[in-house]
Amino acid sequence: MTSAATRRWRPRSLLQLVLLAFVVVMLPLGVLMYQAGQALSELSRLAEVSARQAVSETRRARTLGSLAVEMERGARQYAVIQEESLLDIYADRLAEFRELLARQRLLLPDDPDIQALERLLDELATLPQQPPEAYAASLDDFVAFSRHVEGMRQATNRRIDLRLDAIRERARQVQQRLWWQTGALVSASLMLMLLFTRLIIRPVRQLERRILGIGSGYQDSQQRHVQGPAELVALGERLDWLTHRLEELEAQKQQFLRHMSHELKTPLASVREGSALLSDGVAGELSPRQREVLDLIDASGAELQRLIEQLLDYNLLQHHRSAAIERLDMATVAREVLAKHRLSLQSKEMAVEVFSGPLQWRADHQATARLLDNLVSNAVAYGEDGGKLLIRARARHDRLELEVANTGEPIAEQDRDHLFEAFYQGRARRKGALKGSGIGLSVAADCARLQHGRLELIDDPEWPVCFRLTLPAAPPEDGRHYGLHNDIRPALTGQDARNLTL
Incomplete structure (x- = not known):
């Protein structure tokens, strides 16, 4: 019977072992799926945030360009028609431009175009208070102002491109990490599959060797007990019982052959001895017909003796004589x-x-x-x-x-x-x-x-x-x-x- 240690460590049933194998093998795959989901969520969130920022920054840069054009147009119209409402519109556009430029400075804190635009804004803010001659001369500042607005827009686009490159690099790193994790976790699943396959196949092979040993008549004296699920262990114990039973039957068969051969040889010897005496004429001279019958009895006795000797030989060889x-x-x-x-x-x-x-x-x-x-x-x-x-x-x-x-x-x-x-x-x-x-x-x-x-x-x-x-x-x-x-x-x-x- 199995030892206490074997009973303690083996699964209780084959069904439990199969279910445990399924759960343990699927665990690394579940971890892989979870990590892949987390990585995809991270990339999706990063792409969404970057897209929103890119749209907002691009829209702000475009708005700044439109405001610069409106400011220049309003200032030049005032120089021509001298209408006070145009200065109010100019002042509103200037305030709106300053507010948006402050937000853009957060994106590009060290951009020289933004710094130049801030200085030009201070100069353009004094434009309405200047006399007509100085006003007309200050309108030339809008040429530099437009150039710096275009430089700011291009810097904004470069910043967006850098952010997209960073997102692309992050996606590549996440993909590479997922490949490594996939290889490691799939390898772990395969190793677990091999482990549980061995745990299931090993007792089956032990039973197969036991059955082959029973069929061939060769039994290993140091054969170990089956280790594995309870059903297979119980089947191994039934095979042990069957082996002992077959050994008992084989011993009874050999004993029967020995006794039968011995019991047959004793009366056969008497029959052959009697036929030999009759053949020698001890009981009188035999007629040709009687001698023919006697020869038949003697030949049949010799054949029977040969069959008995074959049984003895078979019985002897079954005991593995060296x-x-x-x-x-x-x-x-x-x-x-x-x-x-x-x-x-x-x-x-x-x-x-x-x-x-x-x-x-x-x-x-x-x-x-x-x-x-x-x-x-x-x-x-x-x-x-x-x-x-x-x-x-x-x-x-x-x-x-x-x-x-x-x-x-x-x-x-x-x-x-x-x-x-x-x-x-x-x-x-x-x-x-x-x-x-x-x-x-x-x-x-x-x-x-x-x-x-x-x-x-x-x-x-x-x-x-x-x-x-x-x-x-x-x-x-x-x-x-x-x-x-x-x-x-x-x-x-x-x-x-x-x-x-x-």
């Missing part, structure tokens, strides 16, 4: 196996072709002999009467390829993927009185894996059925890499083989 690697002559092992099947091969009139030796290789004698025995037995059971059986070997630098092939009906495509599964019965029917157990090829494949090799069905253009055993080069006891013996040729094929007609 390989006893030693240097073997593979040709000798092949002949030993063929000798056991001599009578069966003779009864089927099969021609045997086996490679010549010696061929030295480091392997497990018992596992290799059992593997070849099952392959030869399979060829005898399913091969054609009067056909051929081939055993050949190819020794490479880093591996040994040992092939067992026979003539007969090819293995169906739908059976190829299941050939090495225990208790699988293919479409091809076994020739003989007894049905096969379906574990012969499974035991052979286990014997190959025991030696870190592999057994596979290959396609050969000359042989309908061909199995290949590949064994890696095992290191010798002194630690040096060991392959073939020095007196062995690099490859032995059918041209080097000799025919055995059994």
